[in-house]
Amino acid sequence: MDRDLRQTALFGEVEEYFRSVHAPGQGVVTDGAGVDAAPDGSTVVFTGSIFETLESPPASRLCRVDLASGELTVLEAHGSHDRAARFSPDGKWIAFLSDGEEPGSCQLCLRGAEGSGACFATPRVEGVVEYIRWSPDGASVLLGVAGLGADLAGCEGGATTVKSADEVPLWMPRVETGDGENLWRSLWIFDLEPARLRPLPTPGLNPWEADWAGSHGVVAVVSESHSEASWYGSRLVAIHVDSGAITTLYEPAEQIGLPSGSSDGSRLAFVRAVCSDRLIVAGRLLIANRHDGGTVEIDTQHIDVTDLRWRGDHHIVFAGHRSFETVVAEVDLEAGSVVEHWSGEERTIGNWYPAIAALPEGGAVGVAEAWSVAPEISTFLNGDRRPVVSLESATDGRPDSLIEPVRWSARDELVIDGWLVRPVGSEGPSPLVMDIHGGPVWACRNRWHGRQRGAKLLVDKGYAVFYPNPRGSSCRGQQFARRVVGDMGGEDTWDYLTGIDALVERQIADPTRVGVTGISYGGFMSAWLITQDDRFAAAVPISPVTDWYSQHRTSQIGFFDELFLDASASEPGGRFFDRSPVMFADRVRCPTLVMAGETDQNTPPTQALEFHRSLLEAGVESVLSVYPTAAHGVRSFPEVIDATTRYVGWFLKHMR
Numbered sequence: 101m102d103r104d105l106r107q108t109a110l111f112g113e114v115e116e117y118f119r120s121v122h123a124p125g126q127g128v129v130t131d132g133a134g135v136d137a138a139p140d141g142s143t144v145v146f147t148g149s150i151f152e153t154l155e156s157p158p159a160s161r162l163c164r165v166d167l168a169s170g171e172l173t174v175l176e177a178h179g180s181h182d183r184a185a186r187f188s189p190d191g192k193w194i195a196f197l198s199d200g201e202e203p204g205s206c207q208l209c210l211r212g213a214e215g216s217g218a219c220f221a222t223p224r225v226e227g228v229v230e231y232i233r234w235s236p237d238g239a240s241v242l243l244g245v246a247g248l249g250a251d252l253a254g255c256e257g258g259a260t261t262v263k264s265a266d267e268v269p270l271w272m273p274r275v276e277t278g279d280g281e282n283l284w285r286s287l288w289i290f291d292l293e294p295a296r297l298r299p300l301p302t303p304g305l306n307p308w309e310a311d312w313a314g315s316h317g318v319v320a321v322v323s324e325s326h327s328e329a330s331w332y333g334s335r336l337v338a339i340h341v342d343s344g345a346i347t348t349l350y351e352p353a354e355q356i357g358l359p360s361g362s363s364d365g366s367r368l369a370f371v372r373a374v375c376s377d378r379l380i381v382a383g384r385l386l387i388a389n390r391h392d393g394g395t396v397e398i399d400t401q402h403i404d405v406t407d408l409r410w411r412g413d414h415h416i417v418f419a420g421h422r423s424f425e426t427v428v429a430e431v432d433l434e435a436g437s438v439v440e441h442w443s444g445e446e447r448t449i450g451n452w453y454p455a456i457a458a459l460p461e462g463g464a465v466g467v468a469e470a471w472s473v474a475p476e477i478s479t480f481l482n483g484d485r486r487p488v489v490s491l492e493s494a495t496d497g498r499p500d501s502l503i504e505p506v507r508w509s510a511r512d513e514l515v516i517d518g519w520l521v522r523p524v525g526s527e528g529p530s531p532l533v534m535d536i537h538g539g540p541v542w543a544c545r546n547r548w549h550g551r552q553r554g555a556k557l558l559v560d561k562g563y564a565v566f567y568p569n570p571r572g573s574s575c576r577g578q579q580f581a582r583r584v585v586g587d588m589g590g591e592d593t594w595d596y597l598t599g600i601d602a603l604v605e606r607q608i609a610d611p612t613r614v615g616v617t618g619i620s621y622g623g624f625m626s627a628w629l630i631t632q633d634d635r636f637a638a639a640v641p642i643s644p645v646t647d648w649y650s651q652h653r654t655s656q657i658g659f660f661d662e663l664f665l666d667a668s669a670s671e672p673g674g675r676f677f678d679r680s681p682v683m684f685a686d687r688v689r690c691p692t693l694v695m696a697g698e699t700d701q702n703t704p705p706t707q708a709l710e711f712h713r714s715l716l717e718a719g720v721e722s723v724l725s726v727y728p729t730a731a732h733g734v735r736s737f738p739e740v741i742d743a744t745t746r747y748v749g750w751f752l753k754h755m756r
Contacts, residue, residue: 101693101723101746110752111745115154117557118741121474121550122158123493124151129163129174130493131550132467132475133451134184138213139191141460142167144477146467147183148174148491155738162196164215165477167465170489172477175215181206184231187213189238197229204262208232208243208290222290223297227282228261236363237315241290242300244310247282251328251656251701253378254538254620255452258643258656258702258732284326287318289341301344308334308378309357313390314365316341319349321359321370328701329659331355331378336370338390349388350395357381358405362413366390367433369416371405372397373574374581376541376621376664380452382406382421382574383581387433401438403427404574406453409464417441417464419454421543421575423517424505426454428464428480442480445505446470448545449478456480467491469548471503471521499549500524501559508602510571516595518568519544520608521559530564531755532609534600536618536625537567538733540584540592540664543575544568553740554748561752564608570595586666588621589628589679596625597633611635613755617747619643619733620703624681627711630692631684638754639692640747643703643733646711647683648676656701685714691721693750695743697730723750 105111122130129148137144148163160181164173175182179200186195194213197206201221206229210220227245234241246252246261287300287307302322308331310320318339323330336350336359349368350356355375361368368390373383382404388395400420408418417430427443441463449456449466456464463481465488474492478485502524507517522530535555537544544567549556555565569575570592572584584592596616603609615638616626623644630639645651645661652658652669662668667675677683692715696708705726715722725746730739 101725105742105745105749108745110749111741114554114557114745114748115741118154118744120495120497121493122149122151122154123495124153126493128493129161129172129491130474130496131158132163132477132491133455135455135457135466135477136186137457137459137465138187139189139460144457144465145185145187145194146477147185150174151737154741157736162194162215165489167479167488172489173215175211178209178211178219178221179203182209186232186234188234189236195232195234195241197232206230208241222295225288225297227286230285231309233311235312235315239292239315241292242310242312242318243288243290244307245286245288247284247286247326249282250285250326251283253328253380254657254702254732255377255379257697257700257735259699260701287320287339300339300341302339302346305337305346306330309359311360312365313338313361313368314363317361317365317390319359319361319368319370321356328378328656332375332659332663336368336388338368349390349393350386355381358408360408360410361390362410364413366413369408369410371408373404374541374578374585376539376660380539380542380574382453382541382543383578385416385418385431398431399438400429400431401440402577403429404577407450407455409456409458411458411460411462417456417458419449419456419464419466421454421545423576424546426545428454428456428466430462440483442483442485444485445546447473447478447485448547451551470546471549472498472501474548474550496550499556499559501556503546506599506603508599510591510598511594512591514571514595516568516570516599518566518599519546520564520566520603521555522564522608523559523562526562526564529604529607529610530562531613531615531751532564532566532600532603533558533615533617533751533755534566534568534596536596536616536622537569537573538618538620538622539574540570540572540588540621541574541581542621543573545575554744557744557748558751563751563755564603566599566603566609568596568599570599585664588664588675589625592625593629593632596629600635613637615639615751615755617642621645623703627681627692627694628679630690631681631687634687634689636690638751639690640695640750641692641708641711642695642743642747643697643700644681644694644707644711645703646681646707646714648680650710651703651707652676654704654706682710682714685711685720686718688715688718688720691750691754693723693725693746695725695734695746696727697732697734697739698726698728699730700732702732
């Protein structure tokens with residue numbers, strides 16, 4: 101495989117596909133995230149993506165939508181990336197993050213809610229502002245700040261925040277001590293009158309997420325270390341803004357996220373879940389009483405909660421999964437009741453997980469999408485989903501393919517499900533590519549084809565693409581998710597294989613032309629499966645784990661593997677050996693393309709290198725592609741065009 105594929109016909113085809121999806125140079129918004137609603141519910145703001153070229157990542161722009169008319173306005177740019185907008189409680193201001201003062205380093209900015217007029221950049225804080233929250237009285241903004249060099253979660257690329265430039269010769273070594281002030285996260289408060297920026301001390305604690313709890317308190321998820329691995333043992337605390345007193349409210353046995361306080365500060369909501377990645381939280385909704393310290397779990401009617409927003413002091417609007425369905429619902433804490441605003445399989449909401457903003461009169465608004473439907477701003481209320489404005493490019497035609505839910509029985513008779521995409525009118529067995537999700541605690545959903553790398557290109561050429569949700573996935577409750585804890589690469593291995601068997605039996609898949617791929621845990625599993633079964637004709641592990649011993653000692657999340665393997669990296673044998681693909685590379689027979697990002701600290705590129713070298717040693721056809729500026733998952737442009745070309749080309753070559 102050549103290093104430079106830009107002159108090949110397939111590269112041109114892939115480039116044209118992404119050109120049709122993202123319309124570079126046309127100044128149009130083709131994706132959206134981070135929706136927030138105005139206090140009167142008339143308008144929303146969101147972060148829109150605009151591609152100037154496919155040779156670089158898209159610019160982030162603040163976009164404003166009138167919910168009545170559907171009129172979309174792109175606000176004047178302050179920096180290359182303006183994002184994470186939030187309306188002030190009185191509706192006069194929009195607070196947002198921008199790198200207008202220093203490229204790559206987002207800071208707090210304010211502008212009028214109408215979007216006109218100059219932006220007001222607040223005093224800089226040392227570090228990168230990750231999120232902002234208005235106090236209920238509108239007098240202050242809470243800033244969550246990551247130090248320069250702090251770890252980023254896997255869904256953020258698994259690298260680090262921008263680092264300050266060192267004025268030293270290039271030959272000098274990079275020195276790592278395991279600690280440093282620039283690696284910690286911190287909380288800051290910006291007061292509007294008088295305009296001032298002040299720290300909210302959290303001595304010895306690293307706040308991963310935080311929100312106001314009333315106008316004089318903050319609720320936060322914290323750990324005693326800045327390392328990404330320490331997040332798995334975080335606890336929930338309340339911080340009194342005036343006195344600085346910190347009180348522990350909840351110490352979970354598993355993980356927690358999405359902390360949020362009611363406007364009067366009396367109640368604190370959060371989600372408890374078994375999680376494999378920070379910021380990827382789907383589980384049970386809990387309410388802590390700040391005054392007596394008591395905690396109650398809300399019956400969410402089998403919905404794994406992935407996002408929540410307060411509406412007043414007694415109502416929480418939330419979104420989540422329930423098997424194939426995406427659900428938007430609301431809990432009345434006084435009545436103890438839950439009302440569903442909308443549920444369905446025909447759309448999902450948000451990118452990583454369902455995410456919404458609450459509307460003041462009830463219901464919610466979010467970015468909806470489906471395999472054949474580009475992102476669209478939609479409202480959800482009284483069982484109705486109303487599209488307000490589509491972000492579909494004029495050149496992005498609806499694909500001539502269908503997505504459908506599928507179910508099958510595992511070898512222990514547990515029912516497993518997933519999604520299948522194939523051409524319209526497909527008859528008879530087709531070559532099948534199984535695409536395995538990351539995590540392992542995550543879930544494949546009915547997502548837009550523009551997010552699915554080269555899947556549409558494969559389907560257009562007659563392939564079927566299979567997205568399984570094995571045990572350990574997050575769509576079917578905590579008991580189902582826990583089934584992978586302590587058994588990664590164990591029984592979930594058979595969930596994938598029995599899924600393929602079911603599709604072969606149903607005359608959907610050609611058993612002689614089956615390929616496998618995946619990113620992160622999907623990369624591990626696609627490497628693992630080809631050591632355990634010889635049915636695969638081709639494999640493309642992306643950002644994989646292949647050696648749990650070295651993963652533990654080189655990854656930013658070393659605690660994760662011991663937790664999810666229920667084993668120790670300091671003991672010989674056991675699951676660290678038995679579940680490492682490199683230890684069984686001599687069993688592999690199928691051609692394998694391994695891809696990784698050089699800056700990835702989540703699953704370091706040396707994992708891909710180990711597997712590649714092990715395959716070559718075993719006489720297996722193997723190619724390694726490492727992208728020097730890419731991070732976890734190789735998801736940024738222009739690398740994604742090259743990676744997609746190699747990914748699609750590998751299956752076309754070996755599974756014709």
